[in-house]
Every structure is written in C-alpha cells, then in structure tokens.
Amino acid sequence: MNFNKETYFQRQTTLLEIGEAGQALLQKAKVLVVGCGGLGSPVAVYLAASGVGELHLVDFDTVSVSNLHRQVFYKLEDINQPKAEVLANEIKIRTPFTKVTAINEAVTKNNILALISEVDLVVDATDSLPIKYLINDACVLAKKSLVYGSLYKFDGYVATFNVLEENGDYSCNLRDAFPKIAADIPNCEEAGTMNPIVGIIALLQVNEVIKLITKTGKLLTNQLLIYNALENSQFKMKLKKNKFLDIKSIFEKSNYVAETCENQDISLLISALGLKEKIDDSTLEIVSVLNNPEEFIPFKVHQKKPYNTFDIENFQPDFKKKYVIICNKGINSYDVTLKLKEKYPSLSVLSLAEGIINY
Numbered sequence: 001m002n003f004n005k006e007t008y009f010q011r012q013t014t015l016l017e018i019g020e021a022g023q024a025l026l027q028k029a030k031v032l033v034v035g036c037g038g039l040g041s042p043v044a045v046y047l048a049a050s051g052v053g054e055l056h057l058v059d060f061d062t063v064s065v066s067n068l069h070r071q072v073f074y075k076l077e078d079i080n081q082p083k084a085e086v087l088a089n090e091i092k093i094r095t096p097f098t099k100v101t102a103i104n105e106a107v108t109k110n111n112i113l114a115l116i117s118e119v120d121l122v123v124d125a126t127d128s129l130p131i132k133y134l135i136n137d138a139c140v141l142a143k144k145s146l147v148y149g150s151l152y153k154f155d156g157y158v159a160t161f162n163v164l165e166e167n168g169d170y171s172c173n174l175r176d177a178f179p180k181i182a183a184d185i186p187n188c189e190e191a192g193t194m195n196p197i198v199g200i201i202a203l204l205q206v207n208e209v210i211k212l213i214t215k216t217g218k219l220l221t222n223q224l225l226i227y228n229a230l231e232n233s234q235f236k237m238k239l240k241k242n243k244f245l246d247i248k249s250i251f252e253k254s255n256y257v258a259e260t261c262e263n264q265d266i267s268l269l270i271s272a273l274g275l276k277e278k279i280d281d282s283t284l285e286i287v288s289v290l291n292n293p294e295e296f297i298p299f300k301v302h303q304k305k306p307y308n309t310f311d312i313e314n315f316q317p318d319f320k321k322k323y324v325i326i327c328n329k330g331i332n333s334y335d336v337t338l339k340l341k342e343k344y345p346s347l348s349v350l351s352l353a354e355g356i357i358n359y
Contacts, residue, residue, distance in 0.1 A: 022214035036083040038198035040125030048095035060106035070195035136174035156201035171221040172239040285321040323349040330355035
C-alpha cells in the first residue's frame with residue numbers, strides 16, 4: 001500500500017496549533033521511554049502514531065499473563081518474551097515513519113546518564129519509586145525534560161518536570177514534590193490496579209510529550225495532576241522549587257534502592273539459597289501474600305493469603321511449623337513477617353529476601 005506522511009498525519013496537521021511545522025518537530029524528536037508496561041506500552045505506541053521520529057524503549061522485564069489485562073498491546077503469544085522487543089516490533093508494523101530501538105536491560109545508576117544523553121526528552125513509565133527518583137535526578141543533571149506518570153490503585157499522577165523556562169531556570173522536578181523516596185508505597189503489582197486508570201494516565205503523558213515537542217498548549221509544569229478514577233475527579237497540586245536541593249550530591253551518594261529493603265532485619269530473612277536447601281522440610285509452611293493468587297510461583301505453596309486482605313489478628317499459626325512468607329520483591333512479605341513476629345514472638349517465621357523474582 002502506497003501512502004505518504006502527509007496522508008498519514010492529515011488529521012493531526014489539520015489542527016492549526018500543530019500544522020506542518022509542529023509535525024516536523026515531532027518527526028525530528030528523539031524520546032526515551034523507560035518502562036514498557038501498563039504506562040509505557042500505550043505511551044510508546046501513541047507517540048509513534050503521532051509521528052515522533054525516534055523512540056528508544058527500555059525495559060528488563062518479560063510479558064506475563066497478569067500483564068495482559070492492562071498492557072493491551074501484548075498478546076497471549078508474547079508471554080515470556082522481552083517487553084521492549086515485542087513492543088518495538090509492534091510499533092514497526094503500525095508506524096512506518098518512526099525509528100524504534102529496544103533495550104532489554106534494567107535502568108541503573110551506571111547506565112541512566114548514557115541512556116538519556118542522546119534523546120530530547122524522557123518519559124518515566126516505571127513502577128519502582130527508587131528508579132523514578134533515579135530517572136528524575138539524572139534528568140536534572142543532564143538538563144533533560146521528564147514526563148512523569150505513576151499509579152496507585154485508583155489514582156494516577158502526571159507531571160512534566162525540569163523544563164527550561166523563559167527566565168532561564170528549570171521547572172520543578174520530582175524532589176520538589178516529594179523530597180525523599182517513600183518506604184511504604186507498593187507498586188501496582190502489590191497494590192493492584194484497574195486497566196482504565198492505566199490507559200488514562202498513559203495518554204495524559206502522551207499529551208504532555210506532544211505539547212512539549214510542538215510547543216503547543218499549557219504544560220503540567222510546577223504542578224502535579226492527580227486523577228481519581230472512582231470519583232472521576234482531578235486535582236492539580238502546585239509545586240514550589242526547592243533551591244536548596246543538591247541533586248548532584250544526592251545522585252552521587254544514593255544507591256537508589258528501596259529503603260524498605262535496606263532496613264530489613266536479616267534475622268527475619270531467608271535467602272533464595274536457604275529456602276532451596278529447606279524446600280523439602282516437612283515442617284516448612286510457605287505462605288504466599290501475592291495479591292494475584294494465579295501468579296506463577298516456582299515452588300509449592302501451602303497457603304495463599306493476599307497481602308491486601310491478610311488479617312494478622314485472626315491468623316492462627318501452627319507453632320510446630322516453620323513459616324516462610326513470600327511475595328514478588330520481598331517487601332510485602334517482610335511487612336507480614338514483621339507483624340507476625342510482633343504478635344507471636346516465639347513463632348518461627350521468615351521472609352524470602354528479595355522475593356520470588358530473584359529466586
């Protein structure tokens with residue numbers, strides 16, 4: 001089928017606010033999308049369909065069954081395949097005018113500055129708070145604009161950070177909104193989420209990117225938009241620049257690991273190797289606190305008690321058993337372990353360190 005750019009983007013260039021000049025800016029733009037899950041997959045597809053010239057996708061994860069209800073650009077046959085590669089291939093089929101690359105690796109302090117160095121702006125579509133702060137801090141240091149999105153149950157958050165303003169200063173960043181990494185906020189895997197809020201927030205991020213590139217409309221700078229799906233309400237929280245923040249020093253000193261993992265009492269932990277050595281112990285009682293009872297677990301589990309509904313007060317342990325509490329990343333399982341140990345000091349109970357994803 002023969003068609004050209006003019007035909008492909010006709011509905012968009014008809015808009016006086018975009019026009020041929022705006023479309024040309026989109027075609028020249030280079031955007032990095034970090035995270036190819038619920039937010040990142042629609043962000044990437046819509047940006048490509050809007051005419052963004054280069055997209056670079058970064059994600060270390062593979063497609064799982066539990067992703068499919070909200071990560072709608074993946075299919076059953078994509079299960080266990082690298083998300084970034086699958087998404088890049090989908091974009092190549094759909095959008096002939098976008099160059100797309102896939103990077104199948106985790107974002108770390110060692111590679112983040114290199115990843116953002118060759119792009120015009122960054123989209124944060126991750127669900128890890130430490131990584132969100134890592135991306136934010138790197139963008140501040142590299143003077144890159146960042147379109148931020150995050151989810152918590154029925155709430156979604158969107159902002160555009162670190163934009164060069166007319167007075168020569170840069171707009172607020174994530175640390176102006178929340179100076180420190182919170183230690184007690186689970187991601188969507190642990191807290192749960194509905195698929196409409198994921199799509200809504202992703203498209204709001206796309207909207208910010210297009211406005212930023214085409215210099216059209218009013219950006220969500222120096223404010224954080226909070227949208228609630230249950231109430232269908234939104235609130236814009238004004239942000240104020242903290243001029244005393246030394247992002248360079250923070251970046252140099254931080255290892256960007258969740259504080260909940262750093263501060264765990266090792267006496268309440270069992271390593272993956274330790275569990276493997278004891279997996280056949282008849283006194284072992286493994287309790288999963290995964291919120292999704294159908295989530296794959298690489299070993300036999302004796303009880304499934306979702307974290308969101310786990311009732312510590314009415315839990316009746318068998319003191320002859322040795323309990324191991326498990327979850328995906330070892331955060332919720334540690335919380336349950338700690339509470340059980342406080343209520344039953346003599347109970348043998350441990351949390352699987354770093355969760356089943358590192359088993």
